[in-house]
Amino acid sequence: MNRTDENIPSPCYVMEESLLRRNLSLIKKVSEQAGVEIILAFKAFALWKSFPVFREYGFRSTASSANEARLAFEEMGSPAHTYSPAYTTENIPVFIKYSSHITFNSLSQFYRFYPQVAASGKHISCGLRINPEYSKVGTDLYNPCAPGSRMGITADILGKTLPDKVEGLHFHTLCESTSYDLEETLKVVEQRFGHFLKRLKWLNMGGGHLMTRKDYNTKHLISLLKTFKSKYPNLKIILEPGSAFAWQTGYLLTTVVDVVENKGIKTAIIDASFSCHMPDCLEMPYKPVIRGADDAGPAEITGKKDADDAGKNRYRIGGCSCLSGDFMGDWFFEKTLEVGDKIIFEDMIHYTTVKTTLFNGISHPSIACFRENGILELYRMFSYEDYKNRMD
Numbered sequence: 001m002n003r004t005d006e007n008i009p010s011p012c013y014v015m016e017e018s019l020l021r022r023n024l025s026l027i028k029k030v031s032e033q034a035g036v037e038i039i040l041a042f043k044a045f046a047l048w049k050s051f052p053v054f055r056e057y058g059f060r061s062t063a064s065s066a067n068e069a070r071l072a073f074e075e076m077g078s079p080a081h082t083y084s085p086a087y088t089t090e091n092i093p094v095f096i097k098y099s100s101h102i103t104f105n106s107l108s109q110f111y112r113f114y115p116q117v118a119a120s121g122k123h124i125s126c127g128l129r130i131n132p133e134y135s136k137v138g139t140d141l142y143n144p145c146a147p148g149s150r151m152g153i154t155a156d157i158l159g160k161t162l163p164d165k166v167e168g169l170h171f172h173t174l175c176e177s178t179s180y181d182l183e184e185t186l187k188v189v190e191q192r193f194g195h196f197l198k199r200l201k202w203l204n205m206g207g208g209h210l211m212t213r214k215d216y217n218t219k220h221l222i223s224l225l226k227t228f229k230s231k232y233p234n235l236k237i238i239l240e241p242g243s244a245f246a247w248q249t250g251y252l253l254t255t256v257v258d259v260v261e262n263k264g265i266k267t268a269i270i271d272a273s274f275s276c277h278m279p280d281c282l283e284m285p286y287k288p289v290i291r292g293a294d295d296a297g298p299a300e301i302t303g304k305k306d307a308d309d310a311g312k313n314r315y316r317i318g319g320c321s322c323l324s325g326d327f328m329g330d331w332f333f334e335k336t337l338e339v340g341d342k343i344i345f346e347d348m349i350h351y352t353t354v355k356t357t358l359f360n361g362i363s364h365p366s367i368a369c370f371r372e373n374g375i376l377e378l379y380r381m382f383s384y385e386d387y388k389n390r391m392d
Contacts, residue, residue: 007376008253010342011272011365015250015349017053017372023212023245024057030211030218034225036237039081041207042068044242044350048075049379050369054245062240066091069098081204081238083129083170085150087113096120103127103170103204106153110163118165125201127168128153134188135173137208139284142175155192167201169193174208176243179221182209186228202236209239212247243350251291252277252348252365256341257320266315267327268337273319275326276357277365278348287328290317291344296330317343321360358387 008014031038040054040061048071055077063069063080072080079100086105087095092113095102102117102124104110110128117124131152135145144151152171173185182205190197197203211218229237254270261267274281281288287295296314313336316329337343356364363386367379 008368009366009378009381010253010255011270011277012253013250013348013353013365013367014253014376015047015050015246015367015369017050017369019249020050020053020246021372023247023249024054024059026212026218027241027244028057028059030222034222034237035229036225036239038239038241040076040245041240041242042071043354044207045246046071046354047349047367047369047379051075051077059245063099066094066098069095073098081240083204092116096122096124099124101125101127101168101202101204103129103168105129105151107157107163110166114163114165125167126165127170127202127204128158128162128166129170129172130155130158130189130193132171132173132185132188132192134185136177136181136184137173137175139175141283144172158193160195162196162199168203169196169200170204170206172206172208174206176210176213177208179209179211179217179224182221183224186224197232198234200235202238203232204238204240206239207241207243209241210244210247211241212244246350248347250347250349250369252345252352254343254345256337256339256343258339259315259337260318265329267318267329268315268341268343269318269320270343271320272365273321273323273326273360273362274328275319275321275323276359276362277319278345278352279355279357280351281328282325288348289346290331291346293331293333293343296332313337321362323359358390361387363387 027038040059042061043064060078061072061076061080063072063082064084069080069082072078079098081101082095082099083103087109096117114126117126129152131145131149131154133145133154135143137143140146171189174181210216211221225237252272254272256268257271258269259266280286313333314330315333315337316327319326353367363382366381369377369379371377
């Protein structure tokens, strides 16, 4: 398929290989210059048909479920660095089969399942997730260190000694954060857990390192990591961002299917759903960028147009599910929106493609990739059977 909008089904997530490679090159450069391992977190991006590109750059992956661990082994071609909030008797054999590292969320989980790991005969490096009780993440939904969090072991619970056979520690405190946020986190980690670091083999600094964002200071990150490694030369340092790999690598193409008006609010209804296909917009919440449109801020429900709106085409965008709150608004568009017009939401590859739901029986958007040669490769289209089989 040639590179034209007419050839793209609607709705469709469209990734661009050249933009993905740009990110992979930058992340590999950081990894090499800092002397650390950076691995892909599947919870943010798991389009396995693109994994051959990842393998070209030598990347491995991290998993948080049995399915992700198997995907890492079968499609990324390497065992996973695994962390799960809770393992079970049923799934721990799967994790053992497909993992090189297994991190436990609690001491009880470690004592319960480590004997099975040891009995497997495989050399799997085991660790514990710690909770430094410090994070600059502003939204509690995404804050692993919020008061009462179930994620990780706090210093007071862990005490002065580690269980025998624990080879590493794992913390995750960031979400689309800066290297300066990591710097502050490391100070707290050293303060509360530093007495363990010289006897361990590895330290996993989790995800949230948005190093491919334009304003991210990669030089500071590299310097920070090199300095930390010089203090603890025994440690292998691991970072596992998700968003950074797929940051601004593609978009969600949608189509206007109706325009309605109520109390002065014009809503363009699209063939996609914020609830089903862009859930973080409602959960965080955050307002996405629409190509060719300007953010208009909130609309007044007055039945009258604001004076500043004179001569402007102001629309709220509504999703196609029956959830009342399945909308975002408002934007100014260059022209009046009509049925059939395309609306493109920028930066819609990370998290969206792994969090889509079939709520209301609404199909997932198609998934496609523009290869470097300009040819559109259609990864997947979804049908009634995908919805029906989900209910089997």
